[in-house]
Amino acid sequence: MSQRGFRTAKRRYHYLFWPLMGVYTVLVFATSFLVDTNTAPTWLKITSALAVTLPLFGVLYAMRRQTEETDEYTRMRQLQAMRDGGLITAACAFLVGFLQIFEVLDVISVFWFGPLFFITYGLSFCTQNFGKVV
Amino acid sequence: MKNILKILRTEKGWSQAALAEKLDVSRQSINAIETGKYDPSLPLAFAVARLFGRPIEEIFDDEVELAHAAE
CATH class of the missing domain: 1.10.287 (Helix Hairpins)
Structure with a gap:
């Protein structure tokens, strides 16, 4: 465990969290417009699901890292x-x-x-x- | 564990937020320690002792808990 202190941990969390949430929001809107669930091929559905989920994995990593680094x-x-x-x-x-x-x-x-x-x-x-x- | 952190802090004229900043912890941490809701780890207790230039046992008093343990 690498404790860095409350302020550093908070700053590092926000630097990762907000850009990832921005990307997530854009991807949610983009995929909801681009992917028609009735007609889109399976590969596109899987790719879209993975693309939307990846920023969330990043957020989970940010949560884990902050938990390790904070006071x-x-x-x-x-x-x-x-x-x-x-x-x-x-x-x-x-x-x-x-x-x-x-x-x-x-x-x-x-x-x-x-x-x-x-x-x-x-x-x-x-x-x-x-x-x-x- | 009882402690005199609040007394030491107010003697210096520091707010909880100011002390938290000096120790690089959250303000809630300081409040929890002062009210006895949370016992700090050894590294944090040492940091507090260093900051106020006093030995740990002068700031933190575990006599109550030791008495319970002896019973």
Whole structure:
């Protein structure tokens, strides 16, 4: 683990996060206009899916790197939030999976588990000190 | 673990943010240490001690926890 300090870690995270999110946004719009899911060939669909996903892999790397480089208390809070996000997402995946097996639910796109993780991660991080003076 | 970080900080006239900047940690870290919600690692405790020019045991007091451990 290579701790660099809170400020350096934050700066390095933002330098990587925002350009990647910019690329991601452009690719989402571009592929949604260019790829017609009814007529596009499979190779184009796969390429588009990979192209859109690659910046997200970069964001995940930035999160991992920041967790390693930031100060110890921030790291602890982030890991706790990731734990909460991961566990809630896993629980929801199991629940939805069994509801589908028992044919209570129709097919739900797996895509939504990604945003669910990030939302629960963010909420957990923000509410750790809820009601306390920080 | 009890500590006198808040007293030392206010003696210097520093805000939590100013101390956090000197130690290169988040302001929330300073608050958590001052309120006893979080115990710093040895490297951070040494950095705090160096910054205030005092020995670690003068700033951080683990007597309460040691008493619990002895019971």
